[in-house]
Amino acid sequence: MDQEIEIIQHKAETPDEILRIALKLFTTKGYYTTSLVDIAEASGLKNTSGIYHHFKNKHIMAAQLYANIFDSLNISIDDIRRKSQKSSEQLHGITDLFFRLTDDAPEVMQFLLILNLKEFLPEEKPVMETAAFIKIIKIIQAGITAGEIREIDPQLANAYFFGIINNTLRALLTGALNKKADAYLSQTWLAAWNAIAKK
Amino acid sequence: MDQEIEIIQHKAETPDEILRIALKLFTTKGYYTTSLVDIAEASGLKNTSGIYHHFKNKHIMAAQLYANIFDSLNISIDDIRRKSQKSSEQLHGITDLFFRLTDDAPEVMQFLLILNLKEFLPEEKPVMETAAFIKIIKIIQAGITAGEIREIDPQLANAYFFGIINNTLRALLTGALNKKADAYLSQTWLAAWNAIAKK
DNA sequence: GTCTATACGCCGATAGAC
DNA sequence: GTCTATCGGCGTATAGAC
Numbered sequence: 001m002d003q004e005i006e007i008i009q010h011k012a013e014t015p016d017e018i019l020r021i022a023l024k025l026f027t028t029k030g031y032y033t034t035s036l037v038d039i040a041e042a043s044g045l046k047n048t049s050g051i052y053h054h055f056k057n058k059h060i061m062a063a064q065l066y067a068n069i070f071d072s073l074n075i076s077i078d079d080i081r082r083k084s085q086k087s088s089e090q091l092h093g094i095t096d097l098f099f100r101l102t103d104d105a106p107e108v109m110q111f112l113l114i115l116n117l118k119e120f121l122p123e124e125k126p127v128m129e130t131a132a133f134i135k136i137i138k139i140i141q142a143g144i145t146a147g148e149i150r151e152i153d154p155q156l157a158n159a160y161f162f163g164i165i166n167n168t169l170r171a172l173l174t175g176a177l178n179k180k181a182d183a184y185l186s187q188t189w190l191a192a193w194n195a196i197a198k199k
Numbered sequence: 200m201d202q203e204i205e206i207i208q209h210k211a212e213t214p215d216e217i218l219r220i221a222l223k224l225f226t227t228k229g230y231y232t233t234s235l236v237d238i239a240e241a242s243g244l245k246n247t248s249g250i251y252h253h254f255k256n257k258h259i260m261a262a263q264l265y266a267n268i269f270d271s272l273n274i275s276i277d278d279i280r281r282k283s284q285k286s287s288e289q290l291h292g293i294t295d296l297f298f299r300l301t302d303d304a305p306e307v308m309q310f311l312l313i314l315n316l317k318e319f320l321p322e323e324k325p326v327m328e329t330a331a332f333i334k335i336i337k338i339i340q341a342g343i344t345a346g347e348i349r350e351i352d353p354q355l356a357n358a359y360f361f362g363i364i365n366n367t368l369r370a371l372l373t374g375a376l377n378k379k380a381d382a383y384l385s386q387t388w389l390a391a392w393n394a395i396a397k398k
Numbered sequence: 399g400t401c402t403a404t405a406c407g408c409c410g411a412t413a414g415a416c
Numbered sequence: 417g418t419c420t421a422t423c424g425g426c427g428t429a430t431a432g433a434c
Contacts, residue, residue, distance in 0.1 A: 030317070032231035033231075033319075035426080036428065036429085049400070049402090050400060052428095052430080058429095114315055116229060118229075119231070128370075128373065156367065156370075160363050160366070160367070160387075163366030163367065167358045174325060176327045176354050176358075184355065188355075188359075191394050195390050195393070234408080236408095244418080246420080247411080248419070248420090249417075251410095251412080
């Protein structure tokens with residue numbers, strides 16, 4: 001028992017740490033209900049001035065979060081596509097990723113699934129037009145061509161598959177389901193895949 | 200050809216008309232990005248004062264919209280439950296309702312599916328705890344008991360079924376799918392029901 | 399590069415004439 | 417019950433000392 005240990009009030013000096021804290025606040029409170037004072041306080045700063053040292057303004061913080069999240073998603077999807085040729089396995093990989101993120105980085109999934117991005121990032125591409133999600137549509141198209149997935153509008157197949165996946169994750173993020181995401185992974189994957197699989 | 204007819208700039212005097220206009224703006228622009236000046240202008244008023252005549256403040260407009268929408272949803276679900284005993288038919292009725300609303304009152308579905316209500320109505324019940332949605336869980340539970348729906352956590356079955364339904368409607372509302380909602384109704388109902396039906 | 403202090407604008411809200 | 421005028425406050429953003 002080391003009684004000397006002090007509770008260190010964590011101070012976030014680096015831009016990345018401040019961004020992480022902003023993401024946390026944006027996803028729990030909302031973008032417009034989070035003031036720069038909130039972000040400064042949560043970062044252990046006395047002022048908003050420190051924030052302006054790293055970011056030109058509040059909006060650019062949101063834009064950078066958007067870029068970071070969709071970029072890393074895009075990279076992850078590239079990885080997944082490289083590991084396997086089959087659409088079913090690629091979709092399984094993406095499902096694994098989303099469930100893992102829900103347990104390990106719920107703010108990221110909140111950003112993707114709960115926030116109304118169009119409201120505070122109107123100039124950014126809608127989710128479905130980002131590189132990452134265009135690739136998902138391509139995976140589905142390939143699955144249809146290969147005969148793994150039944151022949152329906154790829155956008156519709158996407159809505160069905162990720163409807164089940166994302167809505168389950170939404171239920172987890174809002175507390176309607178209370179185990180860890182991982183506990184629902186295998187059965188939810190099956191339900192989602194069955195919704196679009198051929199035969 | 201009646202050349203005398205003038206384009207009448209519509210003026211919204213009644214509280215209900217103003218509320219409808221506010222809903223439209225909240226769902227297209229967002230709650231915080233919609234000012235009372237915006238609402239006044241869209242209502243054909245020169246000032247915000249007219250609005251304060253009907254509503255104590257901006258927040259209460261959102262709260263009233265919330266109450267109206269969930270109340271009428273609750274009533275509709277009661278109607279649907281009265282018409283049939285079978286869970287499958289009740290869920291079918293709710294699916295019909297949601298698709299019809301998406302075509303006829305997209306702002307209402309936007310309010311339910313796209314807006315992050317917790318951000319500007321933090322004191323209201325989360326969607327899943329409203330009377331309407333508690334009844335949906337009851338319908339699913341009854342379906343499990345009756346052997347129509349397979350034996351899984353009702354919250355999970357709800358996530359699957361309405362994952363497919365709502366995500367399809369989201370795709371419609373955001374333009375990823377471009378026909379009328381009605382065009383996707385029958386196949387989407389089938390996909391959603393198959394995701395939870397026994398055997 | 400973090401502090402104090404402060405400017406500036408927008409928006410919600412009110413008072414009061416008509 | 418709609419207008420004019422205006423207030424107060426909050427939140428973003430900046431200037432400048434240290």
